[in-house]
Structures are given as C-alpha cells and as structure tokens.
Amino acid sequence: MENKVISGIQACLIPSRKFKTNSICISFIAPLSEKDASYNALLCNVLRRGSAAYPSLTDLNIRLEELYGANLFTQIRKKGDFQLVTLGVEFLDNSLALSGEDLFSEAAELLFGLILEPHLPGGCFDPAYVESEKTNLIDYINAKINDKRAYAVSRCFELMCAGEPFGLDEHGKTGIVSAIDPCSLFEHYKAFVSRTPMVVCCVGRYDENVLSKKLSRFKSGARGGVPVARPEKKRPSSVREFTDIMEVEQAKLSMGFRSSVTCADGADSVAALSLFNAVFGGSPHSKLFENVRERLSLCYYCASRPERFKGAMIVYSGVEDKNIALAREEILRQLERIQKGDISDGELDAAVKTQVNAYKSALDSPASMEDFYVSQLIAGDSSTIEEMAKRVAAVTKERISEVARGMVLDTVYVLRGAKGGEGA
C-alpha cells in the first residue's frame, strides 16, 4: 500500500496480482451539513446518469456491458462528521479480456468522464435527469424506514446527535432535495469538483502513467488535502428516552452511548476500542450474544458497534415488546461487568483472535481495503491493516475495561407496534 500525491491529488495505491478484477474509486470528502449533503448526494446520482461521451443511461450501460459487465457504482458514506461521496468502477483485469482490450484505460476514461465531462445539454444538467434523480433520492431516503433493523440504529443516532453533523442523514434531507433545480445543482457541481478534498484509490493492477494523466484533468489549486477527523468528546448529563410507534411485529431497542475513545486518540486506542467491542457485542462469543440471546433467549440479534469517527457506540436488538426492559437491563449489566474488569482470559483471547481475523480478512476484499485506507487517511493514522492486526494482539484487559468505563449511555430509542405490551 502506498499513499502518494499524483498530479496534485491524494492517491492510495494498493497493488495486488491475486484478483481477477481491478478497481478505481474516486471519493470526495465533505463536511456533513444538511444542505451540502443533499446537493452532493443528488449530484452523485445525476453524474451516474451519463457523461458527454455516454449521454444516456442506456449508452452508459451498453458501454459497461462491452467492458465485460464492469460495475459502475456510487456510494455515500458517513464517517463521523464527514460525508464521503464516491464514484467507482470495478472491471476485469486486462489479461482476461477476450479481445485484448486495455480495460484499465477504458474503465478509467469512463469514470473520469462521468465526473469531469458530464452530460450538459444547453450548458447545464439535463432537467429531466435532475427531476427523476430528485424523486429517486427522496424515495431512497424515505425507504430507509423499510429496513427496521438499520432504521432503528440511524434513528437513535439522529435523536442522540440532534444538532451535530453526525445526527444527519448522509443522503440529505428530502425537503432540501425537492427544492434543488438543475442550475443551482450545476453551480454546486463546479465548486464541488474543483474544491472538495478528494482521494483516488486503485486496487489490483493499475497503470500509474494513465492514472497521472487522468488526474491532471482535475484542478488541484483550490483543493485542500484530505481533512483529518478530530471529533469533540461529549458527555451526556442524563439519559434521554424516545419511542416511535409503527406497525411492526417485533420491537427494536437501540441504545446510543458516548465513547471516550475516538480516532483522534491514535491507533492503539482504536485497537482497544475494537477489542472492547468484540468482547461486548461484536461477535458470537461476546457477552451480549452469550447472555441476551443464548442465556436469556430474548432475541435473535443483540450487537454493538463503535463509531470511532464520532466517539459513540450503538447497541441494537430486536425483541418482543414485553422484554424491552429486561433486555435493556441485561445489556447494561454486561457493560458494567466489563467496566469492572470481569473479562476472562478466554474472552480476551477470543476477542484478539476474532479481531485479528477480521482485519486480515480485509486483505482479500478490494472494497474492504479501499474503505480501510480511505478511513485511515481521515483518521490521520498511517497504520496498515497488518499493523492494526498486530496492535489488537497487544491490547490488555485493563485497556478494555478503561474503554468500557468511557462508555456512557446517552439515548434509548424504542420502535414498537401500537398493540404491544407495557408502555415504554
């Protein structure tokens, strides 16, 4: 893995000869705000509709089929208070092309063309594209409610972090999206593409000369470097409770915690955080799985996930209405056990091995490597995947307890049916 600046743009190059496919991802890293998140998410979808060379979705998709079913994708990610806007392409390696095509150059040309030479009939975005993508984005945001498990997590963070960028939906806000017109979006695009900090990530086999030429088409003068996340650590004064009623069979319980560990605390602290999570609720031999699910048989899933870019953690579970209080009590009891140092040698050993396995497994997945290394840039940490695996192996029980003691319950969110058991 190599981080370097090519033609003025931050690049993250991950050479590998073991994959049959290669990938190029271009990510823009913007501060998360209601307005910009909405514009950026819409922009990403409008750019995906077509370029000057392939003006319609059909033209574009025909081209992708010609490139042996190359996968062109867009992705909006939230990393703490940042929004990552990504356009990427995955394609077969040149050695597997049936007619000797240079698939790297062709795929790069397609991707860069979408971003730098969009389809602009009459000098602006196509109004029909903008309108239909507005509808699609609004539908997409509204449809987040369909997946109750994920919804109950994001809703809890939304309530817990109201007023903080992290509490916002990374896909924007429907009310803002619906008011965007093609011209204001085009004005936004010009500033976005020339000023937003960006990183290009290549995994597999790539041609640095081709890449350098393509990247030189981006303006680099007004563009800052990749921003480094330095999240503020908040401490709640009391626990806040929220309930939503919906037509559901199974209730969802989400518990949002503030954490005293963030990516700003360095790689060893992040390693301790990930190890704490493995002991608490991040694996099938965690305390939450062992107790809330296996011993008390209260749920099918009960898990925890830290947000190192924010200084937060979520615990989420699906339970019967009548068991909500019981599950909540048990979750807090298990956290308390870790806070008090009740971690067995077996648990520590399992957590280390699980986390080492999780880190090293990423080496076989181009998408996981891309996410890891782009995240590392934002964390301001130069540790590689292999180094992180070594760091987690050195974490002590005392460090894990310390991380646990820094977890303070902030918000409890319950989503349940109208007909269910005792009130929340």
Add this chain to the structure above:
Amino acid sequence: MSFRRVRHEALNEEYYYMKHATGYDIYVIPKPEHTKTYATFAAKYGSIDNTFKADGDAQFSTVPAGIAHFLEHKLFENEKENAFARYAKTGANANAYTSFDKTAYLFSCTDRFAESFEILLDFVQSPYFTPETVKKEQGIIGQEIRMYEDNAEWRVFFNLLSALYHRHPVRIDIAGTIESISGITADMLYRCYNHFYNPSNMVIIVCGPVLPGEVAAIADRCLKPKPNMSIVRSYPDEPAQSAQKLTRQSLSVASPIFHLGIKDTALPKDGFALVKKRAVTEALLQYVAGESSPLYRRLYDEGLINASFATEAMYSVSYGVTMLGGESRNPEKVRELFWEEIARIRREGLEEKTFSRCKNALYGKQVARFDSVEAIANGFLSARFAGVDLFDVVRAYGEISLEDAARRLIEHFNEDCSALSVIDPVK
C-alpha cells in the same frame, strides 16, 4: 486415497477432488495468494425436504415446516461447549445458513485453519438435542421469524412464491412459522439428522491458501464412518400455472415494493442442462430487462423503477423461478410493460449483437466471482448439489446461443405461469 486435479486453463484456476474413505466428497480449491480460507460442510437438505422416506420405511412421513433450519441452529450446541465457544479459541468467523435445498455450516479464517476445520467436522457430526435446548431455541427462532415478518424484502419474495406455487414447499418460509416450530421435538431432530446428515448426502468444500494434503489429513482424523442412507424425497405435483396472479400485503414501507415472477416446472434431470437453463434465462433477463435494455430505459424514465430494480434466476432441482423486482409507484404498470416487451421481442426476434453483449457481461460476472473465496465455495456447493462443478457453470455461460435464448423466450415467458407480489405502504 488420492485427489483428482481438475484445471481450467483460461481462468488459471483449479480444484482437487477426493472421495474420502468414509464416503464424504471433499473438494479443495487452492487460492495460494489469498489470506483467508473458507470451509463449508453442507448437507443437501433444506426447507423443502419435509416429506421423505429412507431405507426400510414403508411410507412417506412429513415433519413440521422449518425443521431443517431449526436443526441448523441446534447443531451448534453440544453437551459440553457450543461450537461458537470453540471457534472463539481459533478466531474463525463461523456461521451457518439454511436455504430451500441445502444446509451449510461454514467458517472463514486467516490463521489456525487446522483447528477450525477440526471443530467444523466435529460438531456437524455430533448432534445433541434435549427437550430443554429445543425449548430455548424456540424462543430465539421465534424472534428470527418475527424479524422477517417485518422485513418487506423478505415478505415480497415469499408472498411471490406462495402465489406462484400451489403445493410445492418452496412456498413456505425457510424458518417455518411460530406454530410449526412449536411442534418440533428432540426426537424429530434426531430423525431428520440421521436421515439427511450422511456421507452420500453431504459435501466438504475448502477454498483458500491450503494444500489438499492438509485437508485430507484432518479429514482422516475427524471424519467418522456413518452408514449411507438412501433418501427418497417427495414433492407434491405442481401445476405449470401459477396459483394466484396477484398477491398484496401492507407493511410500514415508504413506497410499494414488488416482485414479478415466472415459475418453471419443467426442470431437467441433468445437472448441466439445469445450469445451462439458468444461464440462458439470465442472459434473457439481461436482454429484456437489463440496464441497457429499452424496457429498463422506459421504466426508469417514466419513474416506474429506480436503482433498486434487479433481476434473478433461481433454479434448483425441484423448483425454478425467474424474477424481477424493486420499488415502484405502479407495479401493475411495470408488469404490463414487461409483458408487452416480451411480446414485441417475440415478434421481432432477438438481435445477435445485443445478445452477444449480454453474454459478455455475464462472462465478466462469472469470472469476477473467482476473486472471493466465499463466492467460489458457495458457487461450487450449489453446482455440486445440482450435479456439476463450478467450471461446468462457467462453460454453461460460454455455450449459450441465440437459438437457446429464442427457444427459452417462447417456452418460458408465459403469463399463465407468472405472479405479481406487491407490498403496499400501510395507509
């Protein structure tokens, strides 16, 4: 005992096969440059195998729906220590899944392969069921079923299957119902286990930076002889026509979600023919409704579909369904335009150039699967239970012709065999 080596030159991939002395089939697909090894021990036994008889049985008997999945959960538990606790000592990422036609136990690891592989082979061969552990699992699976009842993506799919099928058990949820699983007993679990978990009905697949000899040595140590049992499965006769044309349910979703499906009841006995049938169907789906098709463009431009739109061909030995679906403001209109487009293409014929481009795209997707040890092992597993290997699958995609597709377009895309499933938002 030795391995047979099978190589695919163009893909630069190979696998090793051996029939173990105990009767189990073992496949090893080496990926020397990968970090992760993925292993699966699987039975050709899924949610549809509820009516069966074994050697010596006079009559067929039927067990409660959801029992294969229940058995999968319970096998993790043992007299001493559950399998997850054992894997905790190796750091492997372990799991299992039950589908319509198979149950697979699996793990992936970057270190200590031998120890994890021993655990896998051991716990799958060591059933332990008691009334108490069965009762506990009824609570957990009950919550799993509840979770899926709220899952619109899951409901739209199962509602489609129960509209398409009159009798075939593919129409029933894999986990069964809270009612059906309440009738499961430890004795029933033992009976199903003894019938279906035997060497002739199981397979072991390992993919990653491992050597065949390493796998064989552990297998020699851990695999226990078990009598082979010939199992006769019985599936009810299924009419070619769908049971219902339309099914609707209301859930708390933002906008309607739909699946349009076409049932295929004329499934070939020959494994390669079955795999090829699926490949031809996928090529046609790409041609008719893929992202470069005129139909997709029209649906997208008219706001009838969005990026969630997808197609799939799900083909197994006893069931076959061709599907398309996603979110839509007007699923009925999508259905109407889909059948209009089928009629148009039937009238005008398939274009050679477009078809070969669709084939190209499918070739790329097949090749790309070889980047992931999970995708290789799971693809191999499905292929093996259909009676072929993974290279046969790649070959099937290479062999499909315009004539195959033209024939399939006439024989399969029949409105009488189709159904539309819609999940509407709660008013």
